[in-house]
Amino acid sequence: MSADVEFELRDLRVKNGAKQILQGVDLTLRRGETHALMGPNGSGKSTLANVIMGHPDYEVTGGDILFHGQSLLGLAPEERAKLGVFLAFQYPVAVPGVSVARFLKAAVEAVRGKSSGGAGGFLKGVREQMKFLEITEAFLDRGLNEGFSGGEKKRLEILQMLLLKPALGVLDETDSGLDIDALRIVAAGVNRLRGPDLTLLVITHYERLLKLIEPDHLHVLMNGRIAFSGGPDAVKQLELHGYDWIRDQVGAEVV
Template sequence: MAKLVIKNLRVAVAGDLILNGVDLEINDGEIHALMGPNGTGKSTLSETIMGNPRYQICDGQIILNDMDITELMVDERARAGIFLAMQYPTEVAGISNADFIHAALNAQNDGKSVPVLPFLKELEEKMSFLEIAEDYADRGLNADFSGGEKKRNEILQMMMLKPKLAILDEIDSGLDIDALKIVAKGINAMRGRNFSCLMVTHYQRLLNYVIPDVVHVMMDGKIIKTGGAELAKQLEKTGYGNLN
């Protein structure tokens, strides 16, 4: 089961109110797109769901599968099944991609070690699926990766960790069309029961390859409009100024 409910969420950063009463519900098996102009709170919502302590919750609740996670720490939320693909993935030169993903799986498994050989076999399969070269497993985490390589690496982590809820913050940013199709292929491969997804994006082009069940528009720290996939196409034509 992978259901997220957000109720009247108000969030401040450094004393400034950014989210001003967000209500959102993502049902089991649904993929939602969150769109809106820059500076309206989309990334703030993503980071708040994941539990980044920089974002202070002033009011409201975040509920995952009937469990209130509003006060949980980041690692607790991760173990509960939440995954965040960050807009700007961090480079960690001293830890290999393979070691990082294996350690994350061990933590997800309550500290019990995931057998290495089956792990490496699945990692190789997923890397091949995402057209990632084999040597990337031994390279430092995101170290000297291009923007597109970092985004594919985030999708690789998602496919290996198999979260209940994935939050993809501008996973399409800076991708050429070939990389975009590969990222979309990875997201679509996860689609199904027991997996829900919130994709933050500015552009319709990702939604040509990952058709969302629901599209939301955020402005001034609130979700002001919700519709189907056709809403994103409308925005592509008319922009945000003509919403009604």
């Protein structure tokens, strides 16, 4: 194993209830790389995202999840977050009664410790990122995700990523439900953080996001396995030919 491997899934097998969803997934992400993960509905993309973060509903029945060579499997979600794993949720849940400001402060303190700049310094940093993501300041006083539109929720997810500065970011269909303007803002937010210190796994249905966040590698998940891995050029092929192209490539018996 090369020393710069940041994140690795090894023969990962996952059940949700009685249903086996991931049937042995292998993925290797080197430090600073951006990988796109695509696949048809029901292929297990969201399961993969949730299990990386440690969602209690999913049971790992085999294989391993390695971050900096360390297994995440025995760790609680909060411990994974503190190590630098971040999941941008597909459907961020509303938490009425917890203001955005209070939540952001609690999250940043939990992951990065209390800031030396005090509450004023913290808010200054938040406001700067909010401005970049075109989120109005009034959001700070609103209940977390309460009554937010789809685009507002996704922008808030990216705001959290910018504040928490994770080493590994997993974006679970961050583009779903976004119009083209919101998509551009969200992608700009993600790109703002890209660099050698951020490894990204971008899960999406649509090529349009991958035109804005250009991946180094593309993987296609089908029936709980990686059915195809390729370079960035494969995005175009997929766009032209759809998943049938993969089925033709790898043979119907696999998928």
